[in-house]
Amino acid sequence: MTDQLRERLARLDPMHPGVDTEPPSRELLEGIMSTPVIEQPETGPEQKSNRWLVGIAAAAALVLAIGGVIALTGGGTDPVASGPPLELTAGGVDLTAMCMVFSVEELAKAPLAFEGTATSVEGDIVTLTVDQWFKGGDAGEVILNAPQGMEALIASIPFETGGQYLITAYDGNVNYCGFSGESTPELRAAYEQAFGA
């Protein structure tokens, strides 16, 4: 059975079969297949935290990591976030080197961990006010940014103004690979367990 309307609509298709597509690059596939598969909690067929998982996926697909210099100042022990802004910028660190299977034990090794609320999301710059330092810092504000070509990393966590996020960093490299993300009850519980908060 043919359908005239269906055929007519099909002729409007900008990607009709006559338009060439590109095969996947070997590099991309190898990058993806070297990504560890995080054990899913038993939540049935629908993934309840799909948005977050896709975010992790986006980061790992690029096999990149946010890196750069953390301008840590004065090692105050005051848990109240009060220090000058901390800036994390993107670098070329190989994510596969840090993309471990998620576990509380691994999480606990992060020298820097905090929970923050996004106060502004402008292009590739996300500004967070720190709600709580779990470990390793005293800045009241953290600025995440990514240079050209690495914007997808910032986009890999669905930052929204007003949203709350849990972030860990190793030597200035934000660990986007499952260890940072939206502040879900599950991730927060893992942070509290890892850092004894």
Place this chain on the structure above:
Amino acid sequence: VEVSSEGERRDRFEALVADVHEPLQRYIRRRVAADEASDVLSDVLLTMWRRLDDVPEGAVMPWSYGVARRTLSNHRRAASRHLKLVERLETERSPVVDDDPAGLLEDPELAEALAGLPAADQEILRLWAWEQLEPREIALSLGSTANAVSLRLSRARKKLADAMTRQDPTSPGHIGDETAEENRR
């Protein structure tokens, strides 16, 4: 829980990619600009790698489109935060019309009528005519039921026909008159 060796998992993924990469690429490029499409596709493939054990037998393509749909939705949400309101409205109004396929020039009335429909109606018509999915498959990719999709598809077709009639009152019901009987071969 399925236990499989690393190599076996890689083989399964490679076989899956061989089947779905091209249709997924078309699906994504129909819906976002070319410069964004490769990022979205990479994300979709990575999600599929992570969820390889969830791929349903016999419904691989609808399932893959479902993954792509959710990934696109995440990208749009992220992108919309970077746009001013006016820019966003423009983007939402004409997602693919600017791509200027040959058919658009041949059939501007239909293109215009389609672009004027509510987004959900447009999407169901695209899944049907561009991805060439049947209602049962559309339902799988949208997380709906075949009956509900059939109904929505039928309504969307009716709206499209009405829009065409409004454009050109001299040929009423031009695309709405056809019936299954007329088209049966």
